[in-house]
Amino acid sequence: MSDWQPRIIAFLCNWCSYAGADLAGVSRIQYPPTLRVVRLPCSGRVDPLLILRALREGYDGVLVSGCHPGDCHYLSGNYVARRKFAVIKAVVEHLGFEPGRVQFSWVSAGEGEKFANVVAKVTEDIRKLGPARRMAAAEQVK
Amino acid sequence: MASLAEKLRDCARGLLAEGKADVVIGHAAGTLPMRSAPCFVRSAGEVEGLIFDHTCGANLAKYLVKDKPRGKKGEAAKPEKVALIAKGCDGRAAVQLVVEGQIARENVIIIGVPCRGVIDPHRLGEAVGGREVLSCRPEGESLFVGGDGFKEKVELREVLSECCLSCRHPVPPVHDVLVEEAVEAPGGADEFAAVEKLAAGSPDERWAFFEREFFKCIRCYACRNACPMCFCGECFIDQNDPQWFGKSTDPGDTMLFHAVRVMHTAGRCVDCGACVRACPVGVDIRALAKRAEKEVRERFGCEAGVSLEEAPALAAFDEDDPQEFIL
């Protein structure tokens, strides 16, 4: 089990978090290679459908990251997203997905190191939870 | 002293006669015991059929948006003026639809009626052990229920919809007419008790609960179709490019269909319970929705349909919204 690498899908906003991830790369900061990145224009574009579809597909974890409040390239996208994130987290956890499977962060374009730390933390949290098992159990047609 | 039904009919008659409403949407007696049918009254002569009692479970606000043509240019027809006989939750749904731009405020007349709870046919069935109910006579806080070879007394609270037991709005907070003053709602129960009970358990326990509950689902979409807040021209579940979730009864797909519907109605749902009553197989559809409602209420202080001035919770924001969960 120790060589199992979590598969985490990451929805990153183009202007801040994606750039921050890129900065981590060019700065040669080491972080776990567990993310599959999906670039979006804004964290406000993140639809609950994307997150739940990712869980349906069996991703072990989902990370959603955007600009810090006040710094959104589209001014208010991340403010609206912030409200949605709270509800998504509440519903997903109430349904019975383990807390920590879906996580959110604000990472700016200049925060390469923070991005690496976020990935490391999220990867470690998911590693402790183990591979995604909710959808595997549900894989049958009656 | 005129009965509630008589006052209702007078009101409807007046609105139609004065041309203030083109149609009055209300409830009429159904063809089965303890069931009513939504009805559309367009002339003073048809008003006699209107009733209001514990059987009026449909959320009539649905009919403000049902079958509405969408996305067509040049809609020349003048929109109808609709008068809605609204219990508290129906009225809040109508207000929410106005706030969301689905109907113009001047085209809907909210006739508030004080609701004392509506019966959930599944709970009624359970209360009599699955036997067919042929007669039902309310008396105070009880119901005298009869069927083939039996006659029993059940407590109203045993058979009312769960949402009615914690109702805080027996009349619509926003209304044009109030047919009668509100009496005490049958509420009193803690509306989030079930949510808290599940939340106190483990994720595995919650998953097992929802898996079991949604295993019953036959994907008929009666819940979605009964809901006034579900008016999208194309529902996400019907999209096939991309197809988000399968349309079979696969438990994973089914659970996530309901989870997404909860998220799409978060902050908009008025907890009328029409979805639960519409479900032909008795799924507890509210169990997950109440969690979203709790979050919206506690985190953002928002409640659907109580004010025409309030923007929908998830379409608005405050710069100081809490974000303790964000890294």
Next chain:
Amino acid sequence: MAVRKLSKKKLKKLLEELARDRVVYGPVSSDGQVSFAEASGGELALEKAISDRPPKNVFFPQAEVLLTYSGGETKDETYTGRPAAVFGARPCDARAFAVIDRVFLGEPPEDPCWRARRRDSLVLALACNRPASTCFCHWMGGGPFGEEGVDVLLTDLGSEFLLKACTPAGERALGASKVLQEAGEDDLAASEQLKGQAEARLSGSLDVAEAKRALEALWDEGLWEDFSSRCLGCAACAYLCPTCHCFDVQDEGSASRGRRLRIWDACMFGLFTKEASGHNPRTATRERLRQRVMHKFSYFPDKFKAVACVGCGRCVRACPSNVDLREVLRRAVQEAVKR
């Protein structure tokens, strides 16, 4: 045809006998809902006048895998298991199997999935001593002791069941059983009496041929608007109907592996008639409700010489908006008479 008796205490033994060569299905109660599932004995829910969900899922599951593919190989997943025994269906449900047989088995090509599950199946229907108030099987040419589609008809005599073979397959099943006793004249008489009492409980009458003509004449009339105005366009009626059999075929998976499924569909859904061009001839519930009723009482009879409704009443009970098929038919007949 043979007639036998079975003490209710021995029901489990009969089911065990059947289970030797077949998969036995029966009405099972779960959370207050009775539906048909694999059942081996004691837990059968036979008290309700009618099960909440029909047994059509036995031969026509709500989701059925047709094929799977993986790594370039395709595997046919058509059912190859043992034949079914459906115990405790009601005569209306058995009649419904015969209705669907006309579509799926009547003319070539046969439906291979229905055929695979229907082959050699045995239907042991339980006659209705006390029909529900929503039962209208007698309007559709059936009855509480009807035998169409039934291999063995059981009558509940109190502490015993009477079993009457209605087909050669039923005859063979009764002959092969070691737990049945001989039935006497009294038992037959008791069953006849129960039949008479049951038939007397059914209310109302309707000439379904007259209804057909009436519905056809009222194509453009207001009754469709009146009933459909409250119809929600969900599939509660169609999914609980024992004769509805529309389906969709869906592919799920990726380029490398996946499956093809057949899943229930319903003409009541808005998307049922959406065409590739984007045009949809039935966008409003008015057109869809009319279509469903016309299909059952006009188009299907024209094509298959049978009404596609068995009067079980489940749609009447399930409809959240109280769109009552009995009312639609009665009103159609009344209005046609007036003209």
